[in-house]
Amino acid sequence: GQNIDQPTEMTATEGAIVQINCTYQTSGFNGLFWYQQHAGEAPTFLSYNVLDGLEEKGRFSSFLSRSKGYSYLLLKELQMKDSASYLCAVRNTGNTPLVFGKGTRLSVIA
Amino acid sequence: GAGVSQSPRYKVAKRGQDVALRCDPISGHVSLFWYQQALGQGPEFLTYFQNEAQLDKSGLPSDRFFAERPEGSVSTLKIQRTQQEDSAVYLCASSQPPQGAAGYTFGSGTRLTVV
Numbered sequence: 649g650q651n652i653d654q655p656t657e658m659t660a661t662e663g664a665i666v667q668i669n670c671t672y673q674t675s676g677f678n679g680l681f682w683y684q685q686h687a688g689e690a691p692t693f694l695s696y697n698v699l700d701g702l703e704e705k706g707r708f709s710s711f712l713s714r715s716k717g718y719s720y721l722l723l724k725e726l727q728m729k730d731s732a733s734y735l736c737a738v739r740n741t742g743n744t745p746l747v748f749g750k751g752t753r754l755s756v757i758a
Numbered sequence: 759g760a761g762v763s764q765s766p767r768y769k770v771a772k773r774g775q776d777v778a779l780r781c782d783p784i785s786g787h788v789s790l791f792w793y794q795q796a797l798g799q800g801p802e803f804l805t806y807f808q809n810e811a812q813l814d815k816s817g818l819p820s821d822r823f824f825a826e827r828p829e830g831s832v833s834t835l836k837i838q839r840t841q842q843e844d845s846a847v848y849l850c851a852s853s854q855p856p857q858g859a860a861g862y863t864f865g866s867g868t869r870l871t872v873v
Contacts, residue, residue, distance in 0.1 A: 683861075689866060690762075690865055690866045735801070753798075
């Protein structure tokens with residue numbers, strides 16, 4: 649089975665930093681993805697982690713700890729356009745389809 | 759094509775009506791996935807194709823749901839005798855194995871409303 653947990657909603661201020669956590673339980677881990685989804689639009693790929701540690705990509709970073717079943721997405725210098733849902737997704741061994749969490753709706757306020 | 763294309767963008771169906779949703783994946787992408795996304799929720803897996811072979815249909819909620827990809831390119835998700843609980847956004851995604859770090863490219867989805 650698969651269990652992926654992330655907070656339902658978060659609010660942060662423009663220019664600030666926000667961390668969105670994701671915990672997962674899986675029988676065979678083969679990568680964790682973060683996607684951004686604006687209302688009414690397709691999810692778009694943000695980051696991928698398969699080894700422990702931090703992956704940095706501009707204002708966005710993603711961290712993974714496989715032993716703890718834990719990841720976070722860090723967004724720096726928040727902009728209003730970052731208001732969206734952020735989806736954590738896990739891939740199991742064998743290239744099976746991604747399993748998504750319920751998503752975290754982030755609201756960036758002035 | 760340049761991206762994953764889905765049609766129609768919106769569909770309103772009367773309860774009991776059959777619907778067909780189309781997905782045009784990125785040219786050359788071997789893998790194609792269908793997901794169902796209810797309002798305020800994450801995408802839920804429905805079914806998965808590799809070329810024309812349907813490798814996993816464990817997520818299809820009932821035998822009213824049927825998907826095909828006869829030539830290994832365009833795919834159609836068909837829902838028979840639609841019910842109100844079928845109202846959701848249906849997302850299609852494609853990828854090119856080995857999937858590695860690229861993940862999936864999603865289409866914009868079809869929003870189905872059953873009235």
